[in-house]
Amino acid sequence: MxxxxxxxxxxxxxxxxxxxxxxxxxxxxxxxxxxxxxxxxxxxxxxxxxxxxxxxxxxxxxxxxHGSSSQTRLGNAIRGIMEPNLKYKSDKDVILQWIQHGADEPEYNEKIAPILDRDCVLCHTPSVNPSLPDLTHYATVSEVAHAGxxxxxxxxxxxxxxxxxxxxxxxxxxxxxxxxxxxxxxxxxxxxxxxxxxxxxxxxxxxxxxxxxxxxxxxxxxxxxxxxxxxxxxxxxxxxxxxxxxxx
Ligand code: HEC
CATH class of the missing domain: 1.20.120 (Four Helix Bundle (Hemerythrin (Met), subunit A))
Structure with a gap:
């Protein structure tokens, strides 16, 4: 007590x-x-x-x-004004799925780079159009494939x-x-x-x-x-x- x-x-x-x-x-x-x-x-x-x-x-x-995988510049472009540049419509889903899964480099090299090289880099190369997103290599593609x-x-x-x-x-x-x-x-x-x-x-x-x-x-x-x-x-x-x- x-x-x-x-x-x-x-x-x-x-x-x-x-x-x-x-x-x-x-x-x-x-x-x-x-x-x-x-x-x-x-x-x-x-x-x-x-x-x-x-x-x-x-x-x-x-x-x-974390950012959003549904509001990326690449995703929006490929769903919109840039879609007609794709040779095969099915490649749109390939790119969108890659973005959705986090846009990593191994899958980029395997699936995405061939598409971009074929359909996009003729315009999206710094030497041609310095003001457009550079789609010739992973680092710069990654920037437009991630958002926020x-x-x-x-x-x-x-x-x-x-x-x-x-x-x-x-x-x-x-x-x-x-x-x-x-x-x-x-x-x-x-x-x-x-x-x-x-x-x-x-x-x-x-x-x-x-x-x-x-x-x-x-x-x-x-x-x-x-x-x-x-x-x-x-x-x-x-x-x-x-x-x-x-x-x-
Ligand atoms: C004929 C030339 C040309 C080709 C081919 C082309 N683009 Fe573009 N792209 C442009 C131009 C021009 C703009 C700018 C459009 C604007 O700002 O209104 C642009 C803008 C973009 C942007 C940026 C949109 C933003 O957020 O400002 C992305 C991403 C893009 N293109 C992706 C692609 C992809 C992916 C492909 C291949 C499937 C592609 N482009 C093929 C000319 C081209």
């Missing part, structure tokens, strides 16, 4: 801090909460509709990070901003949350969760770039971070103002 009280006394709790400090904590947490809602809205507007349908869907997330998707430099830029910025935010939220009066083991796990979720989120952006199904991990880890952060904020504000432990 007395040992228990000693344990509790060693650490500061909300009841130990001044009203001005509680006010400061509260306005900070509310501002961060509002900032987070704005970040969610921003995310919605930058990603929604990429798949051609209104609203945010898993497909939009895939297109943002985040580039590695972009992902690195966004990751460092996220990791630095959000680490600070989570640290301060966590510091305040530590003043809550709750089970110590719950607390120890709870302060780690948002950090772990943020890391998983950032790592999964990079994985989604090559493996589209990881978009689910992006979404769920992002949601877990928001949720755990939100719970810390709400519980802190609640305990700061509305909670008093009888035995003090």
């Amino acid at each position: 007395s040992e228990n009280r000693y344990e509790r006394r060693r650490y500061t709790r909300f009841k130990d801090i001044s009203v001005s400090e509680r006010i400061l904590n509260t306005v900070f947490l509310l501002t961060i909460g509002l900032g987070y809602l704005a970040a969610l809205a921003n995310m919605y507007y930058t990603h929604q509709g990429l798949d051609g349908k209104a609203g945010l869907s898993m497909e939009d997330v895939v297109i943002s990070y 998707g985040a580039t590695i430099p972009t992902l690195i830029r966004v990751s460092h901003i996220h990791l630095f910025g959000i680490a600070f935010i989570l640290f301060f939220i966590g510091k305040i949350f530590l003043l809550c009066d709750i089970n110590v083991y719950v607390k120890r796990v709870a302060v780690v969760i948002p950090f772990a979720a943020m890391l998983l989120d950032v790592v999964s952006w990079f994985i989604t770039k090559s493996t589209p199904s990881f978009a689910y991990v992006v979404v769920y880890s992002g949601a877990l971070m928001g949720l755990s952060m939100g719970l810390q904020i709400l519980l802190s504000i609640y305990q700061m103002w509305f909670y008093s432990k009888e035995k003090s």
Whole structure:
């Protein structure tokens, strides 16, 4: 009993801090909460509709990070204005399927290069038409056979901003949350969760770039971070103002 009280006394709790400090904590947490809602809205507007349908869907997330295989310049051209240049109509499906499967180099050499060499490169050669996509070799064909998707430099830029910025935010939220009066083991796990979720989120952006199904991990880890952060904020504000432990 007395040992228990000693344990509790060693650490500061909300009841130990001044009203001005509680006010400061509260306005900070509310501002961060509002900032987070704005970040969610921003995310919605930058990603929604990429798949051609209104609203945010898993497909939009895939297109943002991985890119789309249905909206490539090569695919659109071969379905449209460039189709008449094909000697055999059946080659259209060969090319479209190759794009759909990720437009890799071995299959390019085996099936695609012969078609392009025969039907396309007479115009699509830099020496003839420097302004047209160069269809003479894999590297440049690959550029028009892939669409959208985040580039590695972009992902690195966004990751460092996220990791630095959000680490600070989570640290301060966590510091305040530590003043809550709750089970110590719950607390120890709870302060780690948002950090772990943020890391998983950032790592999964990079994985989604090559493996589209990881978009689910992006979404769920992002949601877990928001949720755990939100719970810390709400519980802190609640305990700061509305909670008093009888035995003090
Ligand atoms: C007779 C010359 C000619 C041939 C042959 C030709 N193209 Fe083109 N291609 C063009 C021209 C001109 C444009 C630019 C059209 C425009 O911007 O309106 C173009 C544009 C394109 C584009 C870019 C479209 C965009 O997004 O701006 C792609 C991709 C393309 N062609 C693929 C092909 C493929 C694949 C073949 C072979 C099946 C082919 N072309 C054969 C002349 C040609």
